[in-house]
Amino acid sequence: MTMLDEIEFRNLQLDQHGPIAVLTVTRPKALNALNADTLNELSQAVEAVIENPEVGALIVTGGGDRAFVAGADIQELSQLDGVYAGRELALAGQDVMHSVASLPIPVIAAINGFALGGGLELALACDVRVASPNAKLGLPEVSLGLIPGFGGTQRLARLVGSGRALDMMLTARQVGAEEALGMGLVNYVADDPLTRAREVAEQMLRNAPIALSLVKEAVRRGLDTSLEAGLEVEADLFGMTVATQDFREGTAAFLAKRRAAFQGE
Numbered sequence: 001m002t003m004l005d006e007i008e009f010r011n012l013q014l015d016q017h018g019p020i021a022v023l024t025v026t027r028p029k030a031l032n033a034l035n036a037d038t039l040n041e042l043s044q045a046v047e048a049v050i051e052n053p054e055v056g057a058l059i060v061t062g063g064g065d066r067a068f069v070a071g072a073d074i075q076e077l078s079q080l081d082g083v084y085a086g087r088e089l090a091l092a093g094q095d096v097m098h099s100v101a102s103l104p105i106p107v108i109a110a111i112n113g114f115a116l117g118g119g120l121e122l123a124l125a126c127d128v129r130v131a132s133p134n135a136k137l138g139l140p141e142v143s144l145g146l147i148p149g150f151g152g153t154q155r156l157a158r159l160v161g162s163g164r165a166l167d168m169m170l171t172a173r174q175v176g177a178e179e180a181l182g183m184g185l186v187n188y189v190a191d192d193p194l195t196r197a198r199e200v201a202e203q204m205l206r207n208a209p210i211a212l213s214l215v216k217e218a219v220r221r222g223l224d225t226s227l228e229a230g231l232e233v234e235a236d237l238f239g240m241t242v243a244t245q246d247f248r249e250g251t252a253a254f255l256a257k258r259r260a261a262f263q264g265e
C-alpha cells in the first residue's frame with residue numbers, strides 16, 4: 001500500500017492525518033484552475049485514496065487563501081475546437097467528478113475562496129461543503145459562451161432546485177457564503193473552513209464505516225430514480241447493514257451505555 005504523502009503530483013498535494021486525507025489543488029498562479037494535467041492527477045489521487053483502507057474521510061481544498069478552484073483552465077479551453085473535442089473534455093471532467101462522488105467514504109469540500117465553474121462542480125461532487133466567509137460560488141460558463149460541462153447542470157439543480165440553479169447559471173453571478181448557506185449550497189460557513197471540515201470529518205468517523213458508505217450509496221442511487229425504486233434501494237442496503245458486525249456492536253454498545261468501537265466489518 002502506497003502512503004498517500006509519498007505520491008508526487010505537480011498540481012496537487014495529498015496528505016494523510018490518521019484516517020483523514022486532505023487533497024489540496026495547488027496551481028496558485030491560475031487560482032487552482034483545473035487544466036488537463038490537474039484533472040488527470042485528481043483521478044490518480046482518488047484511486048490512491050480508494051486503495052488505502054486506512055483513509056476513512058477525504059477533504060478537498062484549494063492551496064493559498066484566494067481560491068478553492070477558479071474553474072476549468074480557460075487558457076486550455078480557448079484552444080478547444082469542434083463538437084467532438086468539447087464533448088470529450090466534458091466526458092473526461094464528468095468522469096473525474098463522478099469518481100469523487102462515488103468514493104465510499106465521506107468527502108468534504110473546504111471552500112476557501114473562489115469556487116467557480118469546474119471548481120464548484122468539484123465541490124458539488126463532494127458530500128458536504130464548508131465555505132469561508134469570503135467564498136464566492138458560481139457557474140459562470142455562459143459568460144464564456146459555454147455551459148457547465150463537469151456535472152454542474154445536473155448536480156446543482158439536484159442540490160438547490162432547478163429555479164435557484166437556473167438563476168445562478170443564467171446570470172453567471174457569484175453567490176457569497178451566507179447566500180450559499182441559505183440555499184443549502186453549502187452546509188457550514190467557518191472562518192477556517194479546513195479546520196471546520198476536519199471537525200465534521202471527525203464527527204462522521206465516529207459512526208460505522210460500512211453504514212457511512214451505504215448511506216451515501218442510498219442517497220446517490222435514489223436521486224437517479226423514482227421514489228418507489230429508491231425505497232427499494234434503501235431496503236436492500238438497510239438489509240446489508242443488518243448483516244454487519246458493526247450493527248451488532250452499535251446496538252450492543254447503545255444497550256450497554258458505552259461508546260461503540262466499530263471495525264468496519
Ligand SMILES: C/C=C/C(=O)SCCNC(=O)CCNC(=O)[C@H](O)C(C)(C)COP(=O)(O)OP(=O)(O)OC[C@H]1O[C@@H](n2cnc3c(N)ncnc32)[C@H](O)[C@@H]1OP(=O)(O)O
Pocket residue numbers: 029030031033070071072073074075093114116117118119140141144146147148149150
Ligand atoms: C467545464 C468547465 C468549464 C469552466 O470551468 S469555465 C471557467 C469558469 N471559471 C471562470 O470563469 C472564472 C475565471 N476567473 C475569474 O473570473 C477571475 O480570475 C476571478 C473572479 C476568479 C478572480 O479575479 P481576480 O482577483 O481579478 O484575479 P485574476 O487576475 O483574474 O486571476 C489571477 C490569475 O489566475 C488566472 N485564472 C483565474 N481563473 C482562471 C481559470 N479558470 N483558468 C485559467 N486561469 C485562470 C488569471 O488569468 C490570472 O492569471 P495572470 O496573473 O497570469 O493574469
